[in-house]
Amino acid sequence: MPIFDLIVIGTGSAGATVAQTARKAGKSVAIIDKLPFGGTCSQRGCDPKKVLVGAAEIVARSEQMTGNGIASAATINWPDLMAFKKTFTEPIPENTEAKFRDLGIQFYHGVATFLSPKTVRVGQDELTADHIVVATGQRPKPLNIPGEELLIDSTGFLELSQLPEEIVMVGGGYIAFEFAHIAARAGAKVTILHQGKRPLEGFDADLVSLLVKAMEALGIRILLEANVTAVEGQKDRLTVRYEQAGESQSILTNLVIHAAGRVADVAELALEKAGVKVGPKGVAVNEFLQSVSNPAIYACGDVADKGLPLTPLASYEGKIAINNILTGNRQAYTDNPTPSAVYTIPTLASVGLTEEQARKQGRKVKVTFQETNDWYTSRRINESFSAFKTLVDEETDEIVGAHLLGSGCDEVINLFTLAMKHHITAEDLRNTLLAYPTHGSDLSSMLPD
Structure with a gap:
């Protein structure tokens, strides 16, 4: 042995x-x-997904700028992208x-x-x-429904040799939202079935609501409080059965993806x-x-x-x-400010407390929320959906939460994380000179005076 x-x-x-x-x-x-x-x-x-997201971003950017200097939108060749x-x-x-x-x-x-x-x-x-x-x-996570073996998971999606015309995502978290954007930008018709009252439950509700609007504008269908009960059929011709508002419903599709948690x-x-x-x-x-x-x-x-x-x-x-x-057990695990991002288009990023969490903890915070599609950083790429919400402690002036929606926010959230980690106050952050015009230079406008 x-x-x-x-x-x-x-x-x-x-x-x-x-x-x-x-x-x-x-x-x-x-x-x-x-x-x-x-x-x-x-x-x-993360890594192969972000490769696919990169292609979807090119499609999205070209669509946004068509008629504004770009002659036509880009298209994805799925087999080439997978290669x-x-x-x-x-x-x-x-x-x-x-x-x-x-x-x-x-x-x-x-x-x-x-x-x-x-x-x-x-x-x-x-x-x-x-x-x-x-x-x-x-x-x-096991779904424990009839026909569960007919679903593929995230690994299967990232190995698809061809993208089907119609796809159903079961779940309303990171995986469902990110894959929905990739598939939709590649030309698929996508439906998301989520059993909860709202998707991306760990993220700020106001920004998630805007993201849902952006997805619906893209043609992604999102059904909430939809409990999947069975999947039937055979390869490329599947029926997804679900219950919503006490009624039995069904959707015909080519592919069903398990994105309902792990x-x-x-x-x-x-x-x-x-x-x-x-x-x-x-x-x-x-x-x-x-x-x-x-x-x-x-x-x-x-x-x-x-x-x-x-x-x-x-x-x-x-x-x-x-x-x-x-x-010999000398280093204890400590909670650090940990940023996370949902690589949809626009991207959703978050660090620290949500407004709901801050209220539950009884924290006295200044909450600043604003849609920013009229800001220069959004207008220059004709981005229709962007916003932010920041939470600043009223007593210490330290940032306790930041939530961003829009291009570049997966990088800007790191600046907020750095400030939170090292207790940089909102005033000090506002008074820091940053390269302009960049997404980072918007940071001072996201903080209260």
Whole structure:
């Protein structure tokens, strides 16, 4: 039975960070993954998605400027776009293995299953270690409806060789909204079915409302409080059945995409054999990212029950987990201002508290909200939907929340994050000179006097 100082399960941002740091510290390390090495973000998530978004942005910009100096709108050649995307994703597994090999990390392909608190089986091998880090990420949440096997997930969408004419997205979060924009700009007719009262529930309601208007103007159909009950038919000819307002409805479509949330990918790990407790959000960990029920086990990234499922947080948590393994639990997890963006067109970005959250906490804040489609940065590209909302603490003058809609906001949100992280006041930010005309130069106009 091979014995290691550390076993890592998962090769994404969190797991790779843990394994590489441990090996550089002189520890013997094994790493396991049932999927191609390199993790979700780089192969099946953020990075390839943003490649497709880039093409959709070109289409959107050309459509907005048609008749204003641009003769005609661009169009997407889907097979060519997917071939371009593969130039980013295909080298990753081999490059990741090469990096592990160069560092002297022993790697295993296959499903990891715990046999005991410190022993894992993968294939025919049984491995044991003083510490084991679970960094397996998330998987699509089971829908538990008839015909669930007829749906594809986000990975399937990012591998489509041809784009169907009609698509239904089940869910109303990041994945549904981003893929809807990509598909619509590529010429598909898209319907979103969301069981909640409003989509993108973690984002500012006023800006989400404007984003929905932008999507409806594009021809994307969004049905709320629509509970999908079944999917029937065969490839390319599917019927989606759902209930809305107490009535049974149905939609005919070529493709149905599961975008209704994700859960911790732990089903195959047999964590009960390791004495590891799992809660609704994932592996239950303490402030050191250590299992609350087995001190030999740590968890980080999307599979742990702390933080948001975002790539920067996965890397951050991986650093915390391995530092604590190496030094004996000296670094506690702390909540940092963490920006997030929905790569729709226009983009929606957010950091800090929403107005609803601030009110619930009893915070005294100055709220500034304004639509900005008449601002220069929007008018110069003929952008119809853009807006912002900022929240500034009345007592300290520090920014506690920023919410942006429009082109460039995924970069501007980083300026707000920097200000929040380092306690830069709204007054100091307003008085900072920024290059003009840029999206960043709008920042001073987003803050109260």
